[in-house]
Amino acid sequence: MTAIDTPSLISTLPGRYYTDPAVFAGEQERIFETMWFCAVRSDDLPGPGSFRTVRIGRESVVLARGRDQAIRGFLNVCRHRGAQLCADEEGTVGRAFRCTYHAWTYDLTGKLVAAPNLASMPDLDKKAYGLVTVHTREWLGYVWVCLADEPPDFAHDVEGAVVERLGDLESLDAYDVASLKVGRRIRYDVAANWKLIVENFMECYHCATIHPELTEVLPEFANGYAAQYYVGHGAEFGADVQGFTVDGSAGLDRIPGVSADQDRRYYAITIRPQVFVNLVPDHVILHRMVPLAADRTVVECDWLYLPGVVESGRDVSASVELFHRVNQQDFEACERTQPGMSSRVYTNGGVLVPSEHHIAQFHHWVRERLA
Numbered sequence: 001m002t003a004i005d006t007p008s009l010i011s012t013l014p015g016r017y018y019t020d021p022a023v024f025a026g027e028q029e030r031i032f033e034t035m036w037f038c039a040v041r042s043d044d045l046p047g048p049g050s051f052r053t054v055r056i057g058r059e060s061v062v063l064a065r066g067r068d069q070a071i072r073g074f075l076n077v078c079r080h081r082g083a084q085l086c087a088d089e090e091g092t093v094g095r096a097f098r099c100t101y102h103a104w105t106y107d108l109t110g111k112l113v114a115a116p117n118l119a120s121m122p123d124l125d126k127k128a129y130g131l132v133t134v135h136t137r138e139w140l141g142y143v144w145v146c147l148a149d150e151p152p153d154f155a156h157d158v159e160g161a162v163v164e165r166l167g168d169l170e171s172l173d174a175y176d177v178a179s180l181k182v183g184r185r186i187r188y189d190v191a192a193n194w195k196l197i198v199e200n201f202m203e204c205y206h207c208a209t210i211h212p213e214l215t216e217v218l219p220e221f222a223n224g225y226a227a228q229y230y231v232g233h234g235a236e237f238g239a240d241v242q243g244f245t246v247d248g249s250a251g252l253d254r255i256p257g258v259s260a261d262q263d264r265r266y267y268a269i270t271i272r273p274q275v276f277v278n279l280v281p282d283h284v285i286l287h288r289m290v291p292l293a294a295d296r297t298v299v300e301c302d303w304l305y306l307p308g309v310v311e312s313g314r315d316v317s318a319s320v321e322l323f324h325r326v327n328q329q330d331f332e333a334c335e336r337t338q339p340g341m342s343s344r345v346y347t348n349g350g351v352l353v354p355s356e357h358h359i360a361q362f363h364h365w366v367r368e369r370l371a
Helices: 021-032 154-166 194-202 213-216 219-223 307-311 319-343 359-370
Strands: 037-041 050-056 058-063 073-074 090-092 095-098 105-107 112-114 132-137 142-146 181-190 265-271 275-280 283-293 296-305
Touching: 021 283, 021 359, 037 050, 037 058, 037 181, 037 283, 058 142, 073 095, 073 132, 132 154, 132 275, 142 275, 142 319, 154 265, 181 307, 181 319, 194 283, 194 319, 194 359, 213 219, 213 319, 283 319, 296 319
Parallel strands: none
Antiparallel strands: 037 142, 050 058, 050 090, 058 073, 095 105, 105 112, 132 142, 181 296, 265 275, 275 283, 283 296
């Protein structure tokens, strides 16, 4: 369609998509339990026996580093009577996980290695009753997990989202995200549906209204069009801005691979269903969402810098503060929106203005996954 016959207003999803527990259950089953899910930073599992649990859809998953340094994932359920194997969010075990109910014990590969009176059960197949494994792989320095029996193609679903946004994978490779280190991590507990957070991140129609610090650094955002509206586009820093910081002051050491074309620019990528990647010359900000209910989403946000910056104890507060404020402003807006989703006014949904039309593709994708 030409610009003249494109309608200014197009419909959103109906309100029940953000409030109905049945819709949320369908999303857990058909989206989060079937797609690649960015679970933890690989560095969060520093040595053999270190583990972390994460909620993926309706399942609790344990991720653990083995004695061979490989990271494996298991459903957090003892095969005997179904007790939760790891109650702690993170920690370290010696050589094995031991269920606190009946002491069934599994090594770091998930194999059943011990149980009370095991000698009296010669027909018990220890291999068959090991922990149930899930698919894992590492990318960008994070462990990605898929609960599906046959996981979707990672290159298409995950890396393809980067190509769709930036035009190629090389543009992201320039930041060497896997080699960076966490300089700060902040967890946000947001009283809003996960889709409201995705929609908010994808558009900038709201930027001039609620993001004064961000639009000072990225003046073009005040016009209402987000960087994600255009393939390959990065929002340019303001003329007097030295770095991606809360006051526009100089940033930290520039990532060596960043090209001259990428310098002084901000890029944002949405990797469905739950990852946002933000790229600036001296650091990367990565959000991971964990939807817990129709109206509750936990967001874990990492600020990643060159190893030398983190190891030397350099002050990263000016860059952290900028996007921390953006996060607070965004999540407050999402929490203000959530109650309206159950109003009769939003029974048939709302509308998207032209600078938000690309969100309609996300809505179509959600409907398609739930169909």
